[in-house]
Amino acid sequence: MIAKNNVKDALSLYFISGTQDTDRDLHTVLEDALAGGITAFQYREKGAGSLTGKDKEQMARTLQKQCRQQNIPFIVNDDVDLALAIGADGVHVGQEDSRAEEVRLQIGPEMLLGVSAHTISEAEHALQSGADYIGVGPMYPTSTKSDAKDVCGPEMIASMRNANIDLPIVGIGGISAENAQEVIAGGADGISLISAISTANDPREKAAVLFHQILTAKQKRSDS
Numbered sequence: 001m002i003a004k005n006n007v008k009d010a011l012s013l014y015f016i017s018g019t020q021d022t023d024r025d026l027h028t029v030l031e032d033a034l035a036g037g038i039t040a041f042q043y044r045e046k047g048a049g050s051l052t053g054k055d056k057e058q059m060a061r062t063l064q065k066q067c068r069q070q071n072i073p074f075i076v077n078d079d080v081d082l083a084l085a086i087g088a089d090g091v092h093v094g095q096e097d098s099r100a101e102e103v104r105l106q107i108g109p110e111m112l113l114g115v116s117a118h119t120i121s122e123a124e125h126a127l128q129s130g131a132d133y134i135g136v137g138p139m140y141p142t143s144t145k146s147d148a149k150d151v152c153g154p155e156m157i158a159s160m161r162n163a164n165i166d167l168p169i170v171g172i173g174g175i176s177a178e179n180a181q182e183v184i185a186g187g188a189d190g191i192s193l194i195s196a197i198s199t200a201n202d203p204r205e206k207a208a209v210l211f212h213q214i215l216t217a218k219q220k221r222s223d224s
Contacts (some may be wrong), residue, residue: 002089002112007133010040010073011170012218013191013211017047018077019059019113021198027062029203034070035205037118038197039190041067042092042114044077061086075114090114092135095122100129116172118149118156123165131167135192136160138173139183142195154186161187177209184217 015038043063045056060076064086068075070222073089076082078097083090085214090112093103096139100113100115115126117134126134138151157169171183172192180191191214200206 004112007112008168008189011133011168011192012039012214013037013207014040014042014112014170014190014192015197015207016042016044016077016192016194017046017198018043018050020045020047021051021194023030023199024060027066029198030063030066032203033197033207034066034072036204037211038072038207039211040073040075041106042075042077042192046077047076057082057085060088064088070149073112075112083107083111090132092116094131099127100126100131104130114170117160118152120160120165121165123160123167124163127165130183133168133170133189134165135170136173138172139171140179143173154183154188155179157183157186157188177206177213180210180213181220184214185221190214 015033017026020108022029043060045051051059060082064074075090075092076088077092080091080103091103091107092114093100096200104113112132113130114133114135115131117123117126117136123134136157139153141151157171168189170190171188175183175191175193176196183191197203197206
């Protein structure tokens with residue numbers, strides 16, 4: 001289980017995917033992404049063609065083992081029962097998923113709780129509900145999630161920081177190597193991506209490029 005004081009570092013390059021997000025074997029994509037430098041992984045099995053039941057659990061256990069071998073957190077998206085059954089490092093829920101405060105009671109104090117937030121009020125509620133980090137977005141237009149909210153941009157992260165939201169924040173939605181530094185400059189601790197890695201011809205190379213962009217942006221922020 002990841003230490004709570006290491007959450008910010010773990011969020012640096014946060015890869016999210018399910019089997020529906022790639023034409024390749026997901027465990028192969030994850031292996032490449034791990035080699036490229038991702039710092040956390042969220043198993044998000046949702047949408048047309050996604051796995052269910054025992055198939056989903058078996059895939060989760062396979063992916064979790066890969067993450068543990070590299071000592072990075074394995075987060076389950078919106079499936080508390082699965083997360084508890086396999087002993088995942090955490091659970092992430094959206095605003096339309098299970099209520100954050102109820103999830104915190106279910107998973108206890110040690111497991112990580114991530115919550116999606118699109119407004120300052122949602123971020124404040126996540127903080128009050130016991131979230132360990134929030135995912136803010138979409139940063140930019142994205143087609144990966146059919147239920148994506150309106151684009152809020154890195155400006156929303158900056159607004160949250162100005163409103164004294166001191167939770168670790170990861171930006172999500174439409175992020176690429178070309179705009180990743182803007183998200184960090186806005187006040188995020190990291191970036192999260194789905195298709196930028198899951199559909200890449202070379203996930204390892206793409207992850208490595210993104211990781212370099214994040215490190216560069218964080219260095220610029222600390223120097224300013």
